[in-house]
Amino acid sequence: MERHVYNEDHEALRLVAREFVDRHVRPNEEQFIADKAIPREVWLEAGKQGLLGLQVPEEFGGAGVDDWRFSAVVTEELAGFSVALGSCWGINSDINAPYLVGLTNDEQKARWLPKYATGELWTAIGMTEPGGGSDLAALKTTAVRDGDDWILNGSKTFITNGYSADLVIVAARTDPSKGAKGISLFGVEAGMAGFSRGRKLDKVGQPESDTAELFFENVRVPNANLIGTENLGFIHMMKHLAQERIGSAVCNIALATSILKETIEYTKERKAFGAPIGTFQHNKFKLAELTAKVEVTQAFVDQAITAHAEHKLSAVDAAKAKLITASIQGEVLDACVQLFGGYGYMNEYRVARAWKDARVTRIWAGSEEIMKELIGRDLGL
Ligand SMILES: Cc1cc2nc3c(=O)[nH]c(=O)nc-3n(C[C@H](O)[C@H](O)[C@H](O)COP(=O)(O)OP(=O)(O)OC[C@H]3O[C@@H](n4cnc5c(N)ncnc54)[C@H](O)[C@@H]3O)c2cc1C
Known part of the structure; x- marks a missing residue:
């Protein structure tokens, strides 16, 4: 389904984020995994590309945009590649931004924000x-x-x-x-x-x-x-948890979409009993069902992205987006591992890594039970 949440400026930033992933992350991913670290040089490069200080005012070296769709589009590219990349960037540049930009005094802004925007100050x-x-x-x-x-x-x-x-x-x-x-x-x-x-x-x-x-x-x-x-720290955190949860939802659906796409291509190539495995009715129906679920979920997430960009997203709607995307993502990745057969269980395949990486999305940023608790309370229960 065609998406209408982004305009050409957002899509231009998407290309910058995509190129950053393709040039500085994708070729080095195996090394990062072996080293158990994404080196600082990668984040300094992200800073040079303008991907770290989107919410930081221009006077402190950031882009100073008051439109969360710019963060969302970067999230889609980074998390669409890997949960780790999306979450490390997300914590530093998205979740922490409202605290470091919105809650700090002038002296703190001058002290922290210029280096925060370049990646010299990692948070x-x-x-x-x-x-x-x-x-x-x-x-x-x-x-x-x-x-x-x-x-x-x-x-x-x-x-x-x-x-x-x-x-x-x-x-x-x-x-x-x-x-x-x-x-x-x-x-x-x-x-x-x-x-x-x-x-x-x-x-x-x-x-x-x-x-x-x-x-x-x-x-x-x-x-x-x-x-x-x-x-007022607790109130500050409660206020900003909606951004953490919609950010998490954007990550979840981006990775599910990306791995599902890769899997559909795989099922067109991989043959068993003389036919591409995707053409067997069971697999075709499974992929059709997952595609429908992902696209319908994406439509809700897009509504939530727009609402958040307009500062209108409620904590409960953010919880709904986080709850459902984590669940659909889990369903998609599990099915994709199955469709890849034995290769789906090999660490060198993205699908296997994504399946392991994403399990935590039902736990972090507020577990699915806590999301249900928030939604249930909103029902007056
Ligand atoms: C990889 C990773 C990265 C993380 N990054 C960060 C980070 O950067 N910063 C940070 O502060 N935290 C971070 N977290 C922590 C994460 O947010 C917590 O793990 C999460 O909030 C759950 O808390 P807990 O692990 O203490 O589980 P607990 O709170 O002990 O919960 C255990 C279980 O009980 C359930 N439960 C709890 N209360 C209720 C209830 N009222 N009704 C029903 N069920 C309930 C939970 O849903 C869960 O299933 C991270 C966690 C992981 C695994």
């Missing part, structure tokens, strides 16, 4: 803790005021870009008596005494993305690194 966001991620309001990391500083203690886990980040946005409890209303956000910088990182976590998929545990032991964070308003 992560630390909400989840070993004790739990779904119930964010229960987080245990603390920040206690001491003169002009805060003393941070606690730990975070599963943090994307956590190993390589120069700046981590950390959620910490600043008023234990106030529950969700006693949480604040801090910019914790690499090299601060007491801030350390654990090993790179050994994941089922996405070996090339760096996912880490972070530890804070009496880290002295200056009040100048408080991001947003003291004790």
Whole structure:
């Protein structure tokens, strides 16, 4: 089905993102996987291509666009190639942007944004803790005021870009008596005494993305690194989770679309019993059904992209998009592995990697149960 969400400016940026993937990622992907890292040079190149600072004001070196469709189109190209690429870029350049652009004061903007737009300052966001991620309001990391500083203690886990980040946005409890209303956000910088990182976590998929545990032991964070308003951190996070979830939905459907397309081509070439496997009715019907599901889902996601670009996307609609795309993606990738037969189980095939990489999309950025909880609450239940 023809899509109408993007205009020629968005499509022009799509070509820049596609060329970036083709020239700087695709040829080196095997190496990134072997090294368990996407090197900084790749992100510096993305910065040169203008792919990192889309939401950063022009005066700080970004594109300064107030149209989320530009982020969406880049997401489609990066996540359409791999979940790891889409998520590392997504955390740094999309999810963290509203915090670093929208919640920072002038001094912080001048300090962080120019390098954020080039990739010299790489970022992560630390909400989840070993004790739990779904119930964010229960987080245990603390920040206690001491003169002009805060003393941070606690730990975070599963943090994307956590190993390589120069700046981590950390959620910490600043008023234990106030529950969700006693949480604040801090910019914790690499090299601060007491801030350390654990090993790179050994994941089922996405070996090339760096996912880490972070530890804070009496880290002295200056009040100048408080991001947003003291004790409003939870409200800030809730406000921005809709962008995280629509971003995740865009990733999910982009990868499903890309792998489905590749699989359809494969089933035209691969023969069994003297005929292309795609022509067997079972496989043809399966591919027809998945194509219909993907296209119908894409139509909903496109509506959500447009709504978000107009600052009208509700948290519940973002949750619906995230929930359904993760589920359809899982269904598509599982069927595609099956259609590739034994090759579908070989790591050298994109379809196999995508299947492993994408399992987490039903867990991260709010699990599917939490999405259902949000949607259910909206039904008055
Ligand atoms: C690869 C990866 C990258 C990640 N990147 C980041 C990152 O960059 N920053 C960050 O802060 N976090 C990140 N996360 C963490 C992720 O967001 C959490 O894993 C997720 O929110 C779930 O939290 P949890 O793992 O603590 O599970 P839990 O909260 O312990 O949940 C366990 C199970 O219980 C279910 N459950 C919980 N509450 C309910 C309920 N009320 N009703 C029904 N079921 C419920 C959940 O759905 C889940 O199935 C990442 C995770 C992974 C795996």
